[in-house]
Amino acid sequence: MCGIIGYTGGSEALPVLIQGIRLLSYRGYDSAGVSVWRDGTLHVRRDPGRIEDLAPNWDPDTLAGTTGIGHTRWATHGVPNRVNAHPQPGGEGAVALVHNGIVENDLALRAELEAEGVEFASDTDTEILAQLFARAYDGDPVAAARTLLARCRGQFAVAIQHHDLPDTILAVRRGSPLLVGLGVRENLVASDLRPLVGRADRVIELAENDIAVVTPTTVVVHDESGAVVERAIAPIDHAVRDIGKDGYPHFMLKEMHEQPSRLYELVAARVDPEGTTLRFDDLGLDDDDWRRFQRIDLVGAGTGFHACQYGAYVLETLARIPARAVMAHEYGARDPVLGPDVLVIAVSQSGETMDTKVALQPALDAGAATLGVLNVRQSVIGRMVGGVLDMHAGPEIAVASTKAYTSMLTALLLLALKAAQARGRTQETLQPVAQALWELPAAVTRALERFEDAAQAARDIRRADHMLFLGRGADAVTALEGALKMKEISYIHAEGYPAGEMKHGPIALISREVPTVAIATPGPWRERMLGNVREVKARDGEIIVVATEDDADARALADFVLTVPALHPLVAPVVNVVPLQALAYETARLRGCDIDQPRNLAKTVTVQ
Numbered sequence: 001m002c003g004i005i006g007y008t009g010g011s012e013a014l015p016v017l018i019q020g021i022r023l024l025s026y027r028g029y030d031s032a033g034v035s036v037w038r039d040g041t042l043h044v045r046r047d048p049g050r051i052e053d054l055a056p057n058w059d060p061d062t063l064a065g066t067t068g069i070g071h072t073r074w075a076t077h078g079v080p081n082r083v084n085a086h087p088q089p090g091g092e093g094a095v096a097l098v099h100n101g102i103v104e105n106d107l108a109l110r111a112e113l114e115a116e117g118v119e120f121a122s123d124t125d126t127e128i129l130a131q132l133f134a135r136a137y138d139g140d141p142v143a144a145a146r147t148l149l150a151r152c153r154g155q156f157a158v159a160i161q162h163h164d165l166p167d168t169i170l171a172v173r174r175g176s177p178l179l180v181g182l183g184v185r186e187n188l189v190a191s192d193l194r195p196l197v198g199r200a201d202r203v204i205e206l207a208e209n210d211i212a213v214v215t216p217t218t219v220v221v222h223d224e225s226g227a228v229v230e231r232a233i234a235p236i237d238h239a240v241r242d243i244g245k246d247g248y249p250h251f252m253l254k255e256m257h258e259q260p261s262r263l264y265e266l267v268a269a270r271v272d273p274e275g276t277t278l279r280f281d282d283l284g285l286d287d288d289d290w291r292r293f294q295r296i297d298l299v300g301a302g303t304g305f306h307a308c309q310y311g312a313y314v315l316e317t318l319a320r321i322p323a324r325a326v327m328a329h330e331y332g333a334r335d336p337v338l339g340p341d342v343l344v345i346a347v348s349q350s351g352e353t354m355d356t357k358v359a360l361q362p363a364l365d366a367g368a369a370t371l372g373v374l375n376v377r378q379s380v381i382g383r384m385v386g387g388v389l390d391m392h393a394g395p396e397i398a399v400a401s402t403k404a405y406t407s408m409l410t411a412l413l414l415l416a417l418k419a420a421q422a423r424g425r426t427q428e429t430l431q432p433v434a435q436a437l438w439e440l441p442a443a444v445t446r447a448l449e450r451f452e453d454a455a456q457a458a459r460d461i462r463r464a465d466h467m468l469f470l471g472r473g474a475d476a477v478t479a480l481e482g483a484l485k486m487k488e489i490s491y492i493h494a495e496g497y498p499a500g501e502m503k504h505g506p507i508a509l510i511s512r513e514v515p516t517v518a519i520a521t522p523g524p525w526r527e528r529m530l531g532n533v534r535e536v537k538a539r540d541g542e543i544i545v546v547a548t549e550d551d552a553d554a555r556a557l558a559d560f561v562l563t564v565p566a567l568h569p570l571v572a573p574v575v576n577v578v579p580l581q582a583l584a585y586e587t588a589r590l591r592g593c594d595i596d597q598p599r600n601l602a603k604t605v606t607v608q
């Protein structure tokens, strides 16, 4: 979703801004732009399209200057075109402003400004911020920024330039994250860490309602009242430096192949090889807490929600605690019954997803215990929750989540084991599951070695318009995740269903033109899954089955078999999704889709 970069220092701003935009691209965007101050004028270029195509047309002479701001826009208010792209002008070019987030009272503010004679060029809420700032500015940028905070509702992170203020960027933060990077005689503003790495060595994370006035040699932070405040300065984590594709054609493929090592790291951090000792002292929950909880609610979105469904399943099965998964955006709406005996777990790769952040609020208000299963500890959600279970997936760049998903499942299964142990489940019940977790890295490696099987199946289904994915028990969620991967990156309409539901409606869709994928690995539900496979065959449907290597029944029934090693049925969903990731990847590749940045999607959804 949208990204912000700003630079002020001794170098030309344009190359820094273009590089920043490149590094922000992974978030997903449909237009980009820059503004550079020179000789009392803000020179702006902005266009729809990808930075690779736009940057060659941004003339370095016209855009010469050492202070500027840049932006990647993911359209919310108005189509992706030049006039709606950022920076948005205010006060007939006196102001250039870039914005992440949403102004919720935009219509009222627009009407008010129009009544005062302001003519809007764009459909954006961002132009309202730019015009409001321009009208409020009378030589004091902090006072004008305070007007934005006072008048606008919603979440917004903005970077602003004013033509009267050479070498100056104003950064204002409410709701959406915003950082100030500190370098040597140069400073930067950015919505996440990536564009800062390599230029800045320290970072200030602006707090809620902060206003920062940034020049090449000074950073002064004010709170909402205008008072100057001190904010902590942290060293930049250079681990995020130089994230490349390591020779893979796509980040998604690279990230799929990172799964074995990521899972090893996660399992090794939490359980011993014998599967007897679980280490969870860092979560702020002790055994009494696990015994006291009457219910666990898991909230997340997209792939995170699928992980929540799996988490609820294993928590209930192993730890015998009532647990449910709720889509984050629906959680507040149902007015959940909450109190100190409820644990609410937010599952999010980025830790920034607005829906998930908002879902946590009622839990915090009611004094419920909270936990984040996160890939970014230092994130908005990371700071809200009582404890963080780090999923150890490492930076995930491809929009379609792969390694974060398998890490989420594994982290939740480890947590369920911990809860089960604290609640007195026997070692005989838990140890086989814990030991099976250690088999995951090798099992996922083996599933990845069978990539060519997925490629073959993909050649067959590449022209399909619709697909069905079916699974049961713990693998019902694998069906949902497989369908999501397929629709996200190949744009084939794919439905995921718990297979028991098939006879209640979806079976009407079965035909030769609608391929079905069925997950039928060993476990209490395998026989019934094979029953579903037969039902598809009987209706002349094409069928791809995920099965173990020795499964003769599956081979006899299926058009294609995607094989995985046999694992404990509660652990198997972690490996069973791997061939479905591969199937989606290969299908998208054959269809010529933009695999890492699928159309309309953003990596991090920072608006509700």
Ligand code: M6R
Pocket: 301, 302, 303, 304, 347, 348, 349, 350, 351, 352, 353, 356, 399, 400, 401, 402, 488, 601, 602, 603, 604, 605
């Ligand atoms: O960062 P989060 O895990 O909170 O993101 C939630 C969803 O937006 C995300 O999982 C989305 O569904 C992915 N594109 C799935 O591949």
